Structure formats: C-alpha cells, structure tokens
Amino acid sequence: MASTIAGARTTAHRRSTLHEIRRNIWPYIFISPFFILFIIFGLFPYLYAFYLSFNEWDGISEMRWVGLDNYRMLLTDDLWWKSLYNSIWLMLVTGINLVIALVLAFMLNSGFVRFKEAYRTAYFTPIVASSVAVAMIFGGMFGLRYGLLNYFLSLIGLGPVDWLGSALWIKPAIALVVIWRYFGWNTVIYLAGLQSIPLDLYDAAKVDGARWKDIFFHITLPLLRPTITFTVILSIIGGLQLFEEPLMLAGGTSSSSPGGTDRAGLTVMVNLYANAFVYVQFGYAAAMSVALFVVIIIFSFLYHRLLGKNLT
Amino acid sequence: MATMTSRRAERDKAQSSGRDRVFGPLGTMLMYLALTAMAVVAAFPFYWMLIASTHRSYTILNLPPPLLPGEALLQNYNELMAGLPFWRNMFNSLYVGTLSTVLVLFFCSLGGYGFSKFQFPGRDQLFALMLATMMIPGILGIIPSFMLMKWLGWLNTYLPLIVPGAASAFGIFWMRQYIDSAIPSDLMDAARIDGAHEFRIYWQVVLPVITPALAALAIMTFMGSWNSFFWPLVILKDAEKYTLPVALASLQNLYGQEEGVRTLGATIAILPVMIVFLMSARRFMAGLTAGAVKGG
Numbered sequence: 288m289a290s291t292i293a294g295a296r297t298t299a300h301r302r303s304t305l306h307e308i309r310r311n312i313w314p315y316i317f318i319s320p321f322f323i324l325f326i327i328f329g330l331f332p333y334l335y336a337f338y339l340s341f342n343e344w345d346g347i348s349e350m351r352w353v354g355l356d357n358y359r360m361l362l363t364d365d366l367w368w369k370s371l372y373n374s375i376w377l378m379l380v381t382g383i384n385l386v387i388a389l390v391l392a393f394m395l396n397s398g399f400v401r402f403k404e405a406y407r408t409a410y411f412t413p414i415v416a417s418s419v420a421v422a423m424i425f426g427g428m429f430g431l432r433y434g435l436l437n438y439f440l441s442l443i444g445l446g447p448v449d450w451l452g453s454a455l456w457i458k459p460a461i462a463l464v465v466i467w468r469y470f471g472w473n474t475v476i477y478l479a480g481l482q483s484i485p486l487d488l489y490d491a492a493k494v495d496g497a498r499w500k501d502i503f504f505h506i507t508l509p510l511l512r513p514t515i516t517f518t519v520i521l522s523i524i525g526g527l528q529l530f531e532e533p534l535m536l537a538g539g540t541s542s543s544s545p546g547g548t549d550r551a552g553l554t555v556m557v558n559l560y561a562n563a564f565v566y567v568q569f570g571y572a573a574a575m576s577v578a579l580f581v582v583i584i585i586f587s588f589l590y591h592r593l594l595g596k597n598l599t
Numbered sequence: 600m601a602t603m604t605s606r607r608a609e610r611d612k613a614q615s616s617g618r619d620r621v622f623g624p625l626g627t628m629l630m631y632l633a634l635t636a637m638a639v640v641a642a643f644p645f646y647w648m649l650i651a652s653t654h655r656s657y658t659i660l661n662l663p664p665p666l667l668p669g670e671a672l673l674q675n676y677n678e679l680m681a682g683l684p685f686w687r688n689m690f691n692s693l694y695v696g697t698l699s700t701v702l703v704l705f706f707c708s709l710g711g712y713g714f715s716k717f718q719f720p721g722r723d724q725l726f727a728l729m730l731a732t733m734m735i736p737g738i739l740g741i742i743p744s745f746m747l748m749k750w751l752g753w754l755n756t757y758l759p760l761i762v763p764g765a766a767s768a769f770g771i772f773w774m775r776q777y778i779d780s781a782i783p784s785d786l787m788d789a790a791r792i793d794g795a796h797e798f799r800i801y802w803q804v805v806l807p808v809i810t811p812a813l814a815a816l817a818i819m820t821f822m823g824s825w826n827s828f829f830w831p832l833v834i835l836k837d838a839e840k841y842t843l844p845v846a847l848a849s850l851q852n853l854y855g856q857e858e859g860v861r862t863l864g865a866t867i868a869i870l871p872v873m874i875v876f877l878m879s880a881r882r883f884m885a886g887l888t889a890g891a892v893k894g895g
C-alpha cells in the first residue's frame with residue numbers, strides 16, 4: 288500500500304518534471320549547445336584518458352591492457368621527474384607576474400595617475416601577440432654572444448649569460464618570457480577587481496591619515512581576495528601546462544632532445560607531446576596527462592587550504 | 600555605470616590637488632618611474648621585432664646591435680615566401696578565426712540569454728556545472744580528443760579547431776553577466792505579449808542591445824584562435840593547411856640561422872591582431888572591466 292503511494296508519487300513527480308521541461312523548452316534549447324559539445328568533446332575524452340592510461344597503444348595495432356604498468360614506468364622515468372620538476376619550478380617562478388601585476392594595478396588605481404589608459408594598453412599588448420611568435424623574437428634577443436639582452440647586461444658590467452645553451456639559464460629565460468607575457472593581463476584583471484571596491488573606503492582611509500601601506504594591506508588585499516584566488520588558480524593551471532615557450536626556446540618542434548641542454552627546459556607538456564606525437568606511445572602519454580592533472584589539483588587544493596582563506 | 604564614471608572623474612580631479620598625500624612627492628615620482636619602466640619593458644620587444652625584421656643576421660649581430668631599421672626587408676620577405684606558403688597560412692588562420700568567432704558569438708549569447716532571463720528547473724545547478732568545467736585542465740583530454748578526431752576523419756581539417764570550442768563556457772558566462780545587467784526583463788515580457796516567438800525575441804530584442812559585450816568577446820575569441828598552437832600542431836599535417844603559429848614554428852627549422860627572416864615571419868603574424876587591438880583598446884578594455892565588475 289505504502290509502496291504504491293510512493294510509486295504513484297514518483298510517477299506524478301516524474302510527469303511534472305517532464306511537464307516542467309516541456310513548458311520551459313526554449314531555455315533548454317538555448318543552453319543545450321554547450322552541454323552537447325562538452326559531452327562529446329570534453330567529458331568523453333576526459334574519462335577516456337583514464338581508461339587509456341591503463342593500456343599500451345601505438346595508435347595503429349590493437350590496444351593492449353597493461354594495468355598499472357604505465358604508472359609504474361612513470362615512477363622510474365627520470366625524464367618524467369625532471370620535466371615535472373621543471374614545470375613546478377616554472378609555475379612557482381612565473382607566479383612573480385602576479386605580484387608585479389598587483390603592484391601595478393594598485394598604483395594605477397590610486398586615483399590620480401595620468402595616462403592610465405595608455406599604461407594599461409601598453410601592459411596588455413604582450414598577451415595579444417602569438418606566443419610562438421613571441422618566443423621566436425625572444426629567442427633572438429637571448430643570443431649568447433650577440434644577443435640584445437647580453438648587450439644590455441654588458442653595459443652594466445654583467446654577463447654574458449648563456450640563456451638558451453646552458454642548463455642553468457634556460458628556465459630563467461623561459462620564465463622571463465612568460466612573466467613578460469602575463470603581467471599585463473593580470474594587471475587588467477586586478478584593475479577590474481579594484482574598481483568594484485567602493486571609492487568611499489579609500490577616501491575614509493585617507494581622511495584617517497592612512498598611508499599607502501595601510502591602504503594596500505588593509506583595504507586592497509582583503510577586498511581583492513576573490514580576484515587573487517581566481518588568478519592564482521589560473522596561473523597554477525597555466526604554469527604547469529607551459530608548452531609554446533619551452534618548446535620554441537629549447538629546441539623547436541623537430542628537436543631530437545626537446546628541453547635543450549641536460550633537458551633543463553623540458554616541461555611536462557613538451558615531454559607529453561613528444562611521447563604522444565613523436566614516439567607514439569599514447570597510453571604512456573595518457574598516464575602522464577592523468578598524473579599532471581592530479582598535480583594541478585594538488586597545487587590548487589594546497590593554495591586553497593594554505594593561503595586562500597587566511598590572507599587577511 | 601555612467602554615474603560611476605563621472606563620480607570617479609570628479610574624485611580624480613579633487614584628488615589631483617592633493618596628489619602626494621598618499622605616496623609623498625618622492626613616492627609619486629618613483630611610482631611614475633616604475634609604471635613607465637614596465638610600459639617600456641612590455642613594448643620594447645615589439646620595437647626590436649620591427650627593427651630586426653629589416654636586418655640580416657650579420658647586421659643584427661653587430662655590437663652594439665642596430666636600433667634603427669636596416670635595408671634587408673625585401674630580401675627577408677622573398678626568402679620567407681620561398682620557404683612557406685605564408686599568405687595561405689595567414690588565410691587559414693583568418694578563416695578558422697572568423698568561423699570560430701561567429702559560432703562562439705551565436706551560441707554563447709544564446710546560452711547566456713537562456714541562463715540569464717529564464718527560470719527553469721536545474722538552472723543554477725547547470726550553470727555551476729558549466730563553470731566547473733572551466734577548471735579542468737585541457738591537457739587531460741588531449742590524447743583521446745586526438746583519437747576522436749582521427750575516428751571522425753577530421754584530422755588535417757579545420758573542424759577540430761572550430762567545432763569543439765563553438766559554445767565555450769567562458770563565453771556563456773561572460774554573456775550572462777552582461778545580459779543580467781543590461782536587459783530589463785520587461786523588455787522581453789512586452790515582446791512576448793505581442794506574441795513574438797522566443798527565438799525572434801533573442802534575435803531582434805536581445806542581440807542588438809548586447810553588442811558591446813559581443814565585441815569584447817569577439818576580440819578575445821579571435822585572438823585565442825589566431826594564437827592557438829598546440830591543438831593545430833597536433834591536427835594539421837600539410838604545410839598548406841598550417842595556421843600561422845604552426846607555420847612559424849616550422850620556420851624555426853627552415854631558417855634557424857637567419858634571424859631576419861624568422862623575425863619577419865613573427866612580425867607579420869603579430870601585426871594584424873596588434874593593430875586591431877590597439878584600434879579598439881579603449882572600448883575593449885572598458886568592456887573587459889565592465890564584465891568583471893558585474894561579475895563581482
């Protein structure tokens with residue numbers, strides 16, 4: 288008896304849900320393209336990557352189930368650990384661009400800066416340019432004996448630095464290009480966030496005799512926290528997936544040893560690209576992508592746990 | 600928004616009289632120095648790029664390096680054209696970028712409108728789900744996506760560069776934020792009372808009002824497509840079909856030694872989007888910040 292009532296209730300409920308959907312058919316149609324495309328070209332590949340990472344496959348012959356072999360291989364693959372180390376190094380160091388951006392945005396937003404628009408536009412230009420083209424231009428500027436950068440360094444009595452040829456300097460060189468590329472983008476994002484902070488707050492602080500330090504640490508930083516979290520997460524995701532700059536600066540697309548001298552410029556993405564599309568080891572490369580995915584999650588989570596909450 | 604701007608302007612004026620109150624006169628000077636230095640840092644590589652593309656390696660490598668244009672532009676250009684179907688590559692980029700942008704504008708404004716102006720069961724959950732997908736690193740799906748494209752017979756075509764991103768989560772989010780604040784719901788109600796079809800309301804009432812947001816989204820989408828590298832590198836096989844960044848990367852192998860030719864290639868790839876950006880910078884930036892403010 289009770290079950291019949293419950294059954295009737297679910298049927299009625301189901302019918303009313305269907306009815307609701309039919310009554311609201313238009314918005315469902317309007318939003319459906321995203322979900323259809325995501326299921327086919329997003330969700331399916333994401334899930335399949337996990338499956339593929341338990342297989343060995345060269346793209347032509349039969350796929351072969353190998354269980355955890357790919358992951359076992361990862362654990363003992365020196366090149367994998369090196370590329371992971373390089374990627375984490377680059378992610379942490381290129382994070383400097385967020386600090387630069389925060390300071391620039393704070394200065395630009397302080398109310399009385401002239402040519403604000405011009406500064407903002409200038410800072411934004413690097414992100415507009417193709418990263419491959421940018422890497423090529425910087426590649427020339429990084430030249431050992433005749434590069435522009437070493438020439439400038441020699442003017443102040445430094446160098447020459449073997450930017451692209453030495454294991455020591457290739458990562459800083461890549462980091463320089465990445466920082467150059469993204470600081471303006473983040474400045475604009477921070478500026479947008481700062482504009483939603485009511486001006487009265489600054490005025491009140493100034494009336495109270497606050498100096499820039501007080502304003503920066505007690506008004507700007509706390510109120511900008513959601514924006515900062517957003518940019519940090521994006522730069523963790525982006526920093527661990529660097530590809531164009533390390534590929535172009537350390538060898539190019541047809542290099543037999545991507546990453547350059549001692550593989551010091553080999554990032555996980557470049558390593559993965561080589562494994563998948565040069566050595567055609569799809570299963571192993573899929574295991575790499577899953578591992579990198581986990582690393583990205585760990586870092587995002589760590590940030591959230593350690594800094595995201597108690598920045599004030 | 601307009602009142603906000605004028606209020607801000609008033610304050611700017613009021614503050615400029617007491618400009619050194621917060622930073623002090625020395626601090627203000629240092630601030631301008633830092634702001635200007637960073638602007639120079641951002642712009643200088645572009646200047647160098649223009650200069651280097653008019654030189655041959657042996658003059659680029661002079662000490663001190665040349666800071667004024669040289670005479671080798673034509674020679675570099677001829678060598679560039681001999682090595683690559685460069686204008687074809689540029690056309691490919693233009694083609695992919697334009698198609699992607701048109702589709703993104705259509706599907707994202709439609710989706711943003713659906714999320715913004717309708718009440719329906721599961722709306723908020725679906726919206727949250729869509730936002731969550733933006734946080735998944737793209738790397739995870741790259742190999743299965745490649746296999747999928749192979750299975751579909753889409754390798755070495757432009758479909759993989761256009762179709763999967765045609766309704767981006769970011770674009771829908773962006774459009775919803777704008778439509779939320781730019782369109783009063785009465786506008787649609789009035790049209791509905793007149794008996795207009797839902798799609799016609801979108802097309803004739805909503806679209807014309809949201810052109811500023813569409814323009815900003817168009818610029819972002821086009822730039823993203825124009826500069827994208829990893830995916831086209833994996834998908835496109837023939838030099839004839841390469842988009843510009845892939846062609847440029849192959850240039851590195853062809854002319855590793857001749858910096859002038861390489862730089863000229865990079866310059867031609869950068870200049871069109873840079874010019875469009877600089878011409879629309881003021882409105883584009885305003886659009887960007889407006890969207891973010893409303894998002895916050």
